Amino acid sequence: MPKSKRLLDLMMTVNRKRKFTVRELAEEFQVSSRTILRDLQELGELGVPLYSEVGPHGGYQVLKERILPPIAFTEEEAVAIFFASHALRHYKYLPFKEESLSALHKFYNYMPGDVRDRIDEMKHRIDFLTPERQAEFPYLSLLLEASTGQQVLLIDYESKGRRGERWIQPVGIYANSGLWYCPAYCFLSEGFRVFRCDRMYSAGYGESGPEALDLREVHLDNMAEFSRPARKETASPIRLLVELGSGGVQACEAEVWSRQMLHIRPDGTGWLEGEVPESDLSFFARLVIGLCSEATVQEPPELKAEVKRMLADMLAKYDEQGSGSGA
Secondary structure (H helix, E strand, O other): OOOHHHHHHHHHHHHHHOEEEHHHHHHHHOOOOOHHHHHHHHHHHHHOOOEEEEEOOOOEEEEEOOOOOOOOHHHHHHHHHHHHHHHHHOOOOOOOOHHHHHHHHHHHOOOHHHHHHHHHHOOOOOOOOEEEOOOOOOHHHHHHHHHHHOOOOOEEEOOOEEEEEEEEEOOOOOEOEEEEEEEEEEEOOEEEEEEHHHEEEEEEOOOOOOOOOOOOOOOOOOOHHHOOOOOOOOOOOOOEEEEEOOHHHHHHHHHHHHHEEEEOOOOOOOOEEEEEEEHHHHHHHHHHHHHHHHHEEEHHHHHHHHHHHHHHHHHHHHHHHHHHHHH
């Protein structure tokens, strides 16, 4: 086996193993122990973080921050990966902001010169825009860590003008329209909730929180299947039915929450249908008003009444302005 191929295979082997000895590697690669020792020294010089332990039970270990083996990319794959990472630059907050910038810098600098020239030409001709937000999201890494580690967090959270502490077990995090959200099981309301990450004043691991649930099978793609009405919601959710024009469908397609409720016809029109808690009627009333003639409420009567009330308040505000200017 050529030395270059053996070094590459050795790098992948030691990255895969938690612990190993020189004799084990020598037997696996069918070379002498002296050859393996020289190869391990070369890997260390290349940057593979090896740690040796002496004694009868000693051997070698790769430190936690392992270096991945080299991967061969085609030019098109390299350009695609670069711009996939480049698109994240519009997010001021990411759970791996510094690491993504470092990876992008390495990736770019190790490309051939002609590929870098091609990327430079494309940088100003393709973009993935995200609305700029003033909100701050300092706990993204912690929320992601808790969701993958099945851990419970204590957060100080504000919702609808009320602020207080609650225990949650995150399912994951996602970005939408420049904001970050965290679906999680809320132990206060005994159900799954979606929390705005910028409304968290603090987050951390408490000393005496509730025992973590087994949510290994729950993730962002299937969370709705595991959701159940929370203890504090009304026992009988209200059925919602809103007719949508093609413009209304396009607007709702951009919303993450619409995934389970939006139905689209072949002609591009559609409708929203599903059961919602009564506390969400104000949200859907604002949605319908924002869509103007592209949305028509069919059910429930309570939503129609809420739309009329909001419109009446808006008209009254402008009537007052008109009366004041004419005085």
